[in-house]
Amino acid sequence: MTTTLITGANKGLGHETARRLVAAGHTVYAGSRDPERGRRAAGELGARLVLIDVTDDASVAAAVKEIEAGGGLDVLVNNAGIEARGPGNAVAGAGETTAELMREVFETNVFGLVRVTHAFLPLLRRSAAPVVVNVSSGLASLATVSTPGSPAHAYPGVAYPASKAAVNMITVQYAKAFPGMRINAVEPGFTATDLNGHAGTQTVEEGAEIIVRMACLGPDGPTGGYFDAEGPLPW
Numbered sequence: 001m002t003t004t005l006i007t008g009a010n011k012g013l014g015h016e017t018a019r020r021l022v023a024a025g026h027t028v029y030a031g032s033r034d035p036e037r038g039r040r041a042a043g044e045l046g047a048r049l050v051l052i053d054v055t056d057d058a059s060v061a062a063a064v065k066e067i068e069a070g071g072g073l074d075v076l077v078n079n080a081g082i083e084a085r086g087p088g089n090a091v092a093g094a095g096e097t098t099a100e101l102m103r104e105v106f107e108t109n110v111f112g113l114v115r116v117t118h119a120f121l122p123l124l125r126r127s128a129a130p131v132v133v134n135v136s137s138g139l140a141s142l143a144t145v146s147t148p149g150s151p152a153h154a155y156p157g158v159a160y161p162a163s164k165a166a167v168n169m170i171t172v173q174y175a176k177a178f179p180g181m182r183i184n185a186v187e188p189g190f191t192a193t194d195l196n197g198h199a200g201t202q203t204v205e206e207g208a209e210i211i212v213r214m215a216c217l218g219p220d221g222p223t224g225g226y227f228d229a230e231g232p233l234p235w
């Protein structure tokens with residue numbers, strides 16, 4: 001039996017990933033930072049609720065204890081993320097980007113991901129087939145964002161793409177450090193969720209596809225890569 005934790009599983013891509021992995025037979029811990037939203041989601045999903053705020057050391061430590069007591073962890077899906085859009089769903093461009101905004105976005109998307117991964121490493125190391133999926137973004141790709149004409153080139157924000165580029169680098173370095181684990185970054189595609197005010201053009205079913213696929217990798221699967229549903233992406 002595979003045991004899987006998904007952070008930020010109370011809605012959006014995390015919720016859909018949890019639904020699919022429950023259906024695939026995983027024992028799923030649906031992570032939520034809010035008890036009420038989490039209880040509702042876990043009930044709908046037939047998953048276990050674990051309270052986890054990725055920005056909070058004590059919350060993450062408590063989640064590790066709970067999942068360890070439940071028998072351990074095989075798959076960690078680092079999904080929780082924010083884009084921090086402003087009024088009217090506007091993305092802060094370079095001229096409006098402050099250190100404070102960068103810190104807010106990095107606190108969840110980067111430091112949160114490292115906090116959670118670091119805390120769960122002992123459990124993952126005890127798994128026979130450990131897997132980590134880091135939910136990145138197409139906007140993490142320096143190659144794509146710097147290519148005129150690509151949709152990502154038109155995105156004006158600084159904090160979010162920079163945070164996801166950091167996630168990609170973290171993925172590469174962890175994958176080298178832990179060759180026994182499958183550790184990959186994924187780009188779900190532009191998906192209609194609360195994160196973008198439902199401006200995304202894909203459904204969560206489409207967006208969760210690559211997250212689910214990489215969460216189900218066996219020991220012979222790729223590691224240290226960056227993928228969307230079509231295959232490997234340029235860094």
Ligand SMILES: NC(=O)c1ccc[n+]([C@@H]2O[C@H](COP(=O)([O-])OP(=O)(O)OC[C@H]3O[C@@H](n4cnc5c(N)ncnc54)[C@H](OP(=O)(O)O)[C@@H]3O)[C@@H](O)[C@H]2O)c1
Nearest residue numbers: 008010012013033053054079080081137190191193194195
């Ligand atoms: N939607 C897209 O087009 C798209 C494209 C590429 C990548 N992504 C990535 O996909 C992931 C999921 O995003 P989504 O589109 O599904 O957005 P979403 O619907 O806004 O869901 C984000 C989830 O993260 C949780 N979260 C935020 N901060 C948290 C924290 N400090 N601790 C724990 N959980 C926290 C949210 O919980 P609350 O409900 O409590 O806020 C929510 O469950 C993110 O990493 C995002 O960057 C999304």
